Amino acid sequence: MATYSELNGKVAIMSGAGGNAGLSVIQRLYSQGVRLALIDRNEAGLRARLRENNIDDSGILVGAVDLLKKDEIEAFVGNVIAQFGQIDILINQAGGYRPQPPIHEMDEATWDFLVDLNAKTMFLLSSTVAKQMVAKGTAGRIVSVAARGGLKGDPGNAAYAVSKSAVIRMTESMAAELMDHGIRVNVVLPSTLDTPPNRAANPDGDYAKWVSPESLADVLTFLLSDSARDISGAAIPVYGRA
Numbered sequence: 001m002a003t004y005s006e007l008n009g010k011v012a013i014m015s016g017a018g019g020n021a022g023l024s025v026i027q028r029l030y031s032q033g034v035r036l037a038l039i040d041r042n043e044a045g046l047r048a049r050l051r052e053n054n055i056d057d058s059g060i061l062v063g064a065v066d067l068l069k070k071d072e073i074e075a076f077v078g079n080v081i082a083q084f085g086q087i088d089i090l091i092n093q094a095g096g097y098r099p100q101p102p103i104h105e106m107d108e109a110t111w112d113f114l115v116d117l118n119a120k121t122m123f124l125l126s127s128t129v130a131k132q133m134v135a136k137g138t139a140g141r142i143v144s145v146a147a148r149g150g151l152k153g154d155p156g157n158a159a160y161a162v163s164k165s166a167v168i169r170m171t172e173s174m175a176a177e178l179m180d181h182g183i184r185v186n187v188v189l190p191s192t193l194d195t196p197p198n199r200a201a202n203p204d205g206d207y208a209k210w211v212s213p214e215s216l217a218d219v220l221t222f223l224l225s226d227s228a229r230d231i232s233g234a235a236i237p238v239y240g241r242a
């Protein structure tokens, strides 16, 4: 694992912290000395998981925030500023998937669920955090997790593709909007992650071809580091051999 000494002491907000891919990113950032503010609706569960993995959670802020509620996001971001002074890093990892019928059979609830889950959560958290970065003149870094499936509409995947495509397009817009503020904005596009739910859903899958959460975390950490200082507006494929 690479060491990026410039990350030591930086303040990071991360959503989706309690998800399947969350722990690997937390471990990477914690080991680099990043001060963490994590978002997960199950605070007690996340804290237990951190301790089980030998992470001292006493200095970690956890917010049981619903990312579809702007007032909850603003209150949490205010708490982070009050506790840590500023926000250097945002990782938008919250998101997800649900099987969908073809568009001509899709109900409004399925559309709204996926677009809210992937696009609106990213919009509400990013806009709130970026506003703070601009106000404080922070040379921030924002990295979001979209998906390979956001590059192209496939049959039975329209709402998910739209929702992850929105994350890519928002990244491009924000990268251009925030360039002169010294804030870098990038997005990663995993294919299938090697997680317990994916293994359960694909018992005959060739897991060696999938992307491990640790591998995804390495790419995210690189993008946050000064080694990626000239990268902004990029959508990075993280496909493994899938």
Ligand SMILES: NC(=O)c1ccc[n+]([C@@H]2O[C@H](COP(=O)([O-])OP(=O)(O)OC[C@H]3O[C@@H](n4cnc5c(N)ncnc54)[C@H](OP(=O)(O)O)[C@@H]3O)[C@@H](O)[C@H]2O)c1
Binding pocket: 015, 016, 017, 018, 019, 020, 021, 022, 039, 040, 041, 042, 065, 066, 067, 068, 092, 093, 094, 095, 096, 097, 117, 121, 145, 146, 147, 148, 189, 190, 191, 192, 193, 194, 195, 198
């Ligand atoms: N798994 C894959 O194969 C794969 C492939 C490509 C891209 N991705 C993307 O990679 C990211 C991480 O994947 P993962 O497997 O770790 O997903 P995951 O296990 O489903 O975790 C997603 C997390 O997002 C949180 N979240 C969703 N909506 C929220 C809301 N309104 N407010 C607060 N938290 C919310 C969930 O919290 P709750 O549990 O409380 O709902 C959950 O902790 C996601 O963006 C996913 O779309 C995953």
